[in-house]
Amino acid sequence: MPDTTDADGLTVGQVSTRLGVTVRALHHWDEIGLARPSLRTAAGYRLYTAGDLERLHRIVVYRELGLGLDRIQAVLDDPAADVPGALRAQRAQVAERIERLQQLGAGLDRMIDAHERGLLLTAEQQAEVFGARWNPDWPAQARRRYGDTAQWLQYAERSASRSPEEWQAVADAMAGLERALGDAMDAGVAPGSPEANRLVERHREVFASYFPLTRQMQVCLGRKFEADPGFAAHYDGIRPGLATWFRRIIDAGARAHGIDPDTATWQ
Template sequence: MTESRPFPRAGVLDRAGVRDDGLTVGRVADVLGITVRTLHHWDEIALARPSLRSDAGYRLYTTRDIERLQRIVLYRELGLGLAAIRTLLDDPAAAAPAELRRQQERIRERIARLEQLDAGLGRMIAAHERGVLLTPEQQVAVFGRDWDPAWAEGARARWGTTAQWAQYAERSAERGAEEWQAVAEAMTGFEQELAAAFDDGVAPADAAADRLVERHRAVFSAYFPLTRSMQVCVARTYAEDPGFAAHYDGIRPGMAAWFRALVDASARAHGMDPDTAIWE
């Protein structure tokens, strides 16, 4: 393969000092910015063969040989394959402009793809740094008037080095206001289910309670995958963290501790001691 240096300009032949007795492989490789191995390969496949041999049997390239090599290097820099290059060089009927236009279109398509990747990387970086890629006004509109946009920054400061934050950021990078609205509505719907179950007196270890616990894991996984052990830790936070407890107890007094009891009972039913649960 050619090295990533500019293809030779027209004046390179003059500077190379090609004489009638030709240049060696090493000298030509240096002049054109390619490897000796590449020249040997092109010789083996009869794409560009040296016209001369020294008395000792070494390959020697003439001025015309190097001119052909220059064209090969140029076409390679433009992205053409060796088969297409051979056709352009050796087939008098080959339509060089048509082939070059096709290659130009392929390059433009690659540029467009790279621009998309660049934009995606920009969003990914911003998501890792900010969490939610919405303006403060959009966040309040989506998550409600009680939402504080500073919470995302606090979450990054606390969990920004964890695998879960990386997963959260990767999903956030793909979400706009509509996608976040769907996530928020799913969580609101789940909290309404919790309130109804609380009012109905659903007890830990009930079948209905276990369904709620599984529903919580599914809804929460919109942020990042939640294992059963991690869910126990989340429910513990709901009950013990003043902010979370105020939110859930604001829906129904005592609901935060009640939901934690549901999650703990479900964990035991699945063979896990909730007292030993850890964040995985």
């Protein structure tokens, strides 16, 4: 409780200091009839009494508990007000808010982990989803290499909310695309043909599970698929020569949209 000793005749500034509330708040409470000073000086200035100060202290306590000003006025001025009931209702709201904040905290933890680790899956889950050839060190390597890019941030945001089952769906979609690429190459599908261009667009759609992929960025990926030993071994392991054929259909698809593959950049 506030010290109300010799409290009669306190100015709004003195009350503001004692209770730790702003002068503006005190003026507002005065205007709406929530807490009006009981005394006036000869010059007409309002002064607070010890009783006023006690009422103000209760207002501050109830406000800190989250009650709105209308509800506080009802609690203070209605003799029949169910004060314990009002406080229990407020406690229930606080409990709900705490639960929401805890959920938010858990979501933030996942987002932080996703930005730092990439995949929020155990090594065993990664092997189950992506296959025995998957290296669980790859996400950490990607983080070191691409962690300061906008695409890594987009990837992490998707990863933070993705379950193992959703990752399995992504892996299945990519595996289905790679089978279709191999079958198309075997069938003699020519770069620039409608079927090849559909596969190029399908690749962009599937890859968007990681981050949005522009056509220029796709051209850059196509180069990497052919030139990088790891990527080339992966695609050529599906079909000999698939890495080069895949790069060629990506380049042809880019040309159909006015993009010169020789000058395309990561943008």
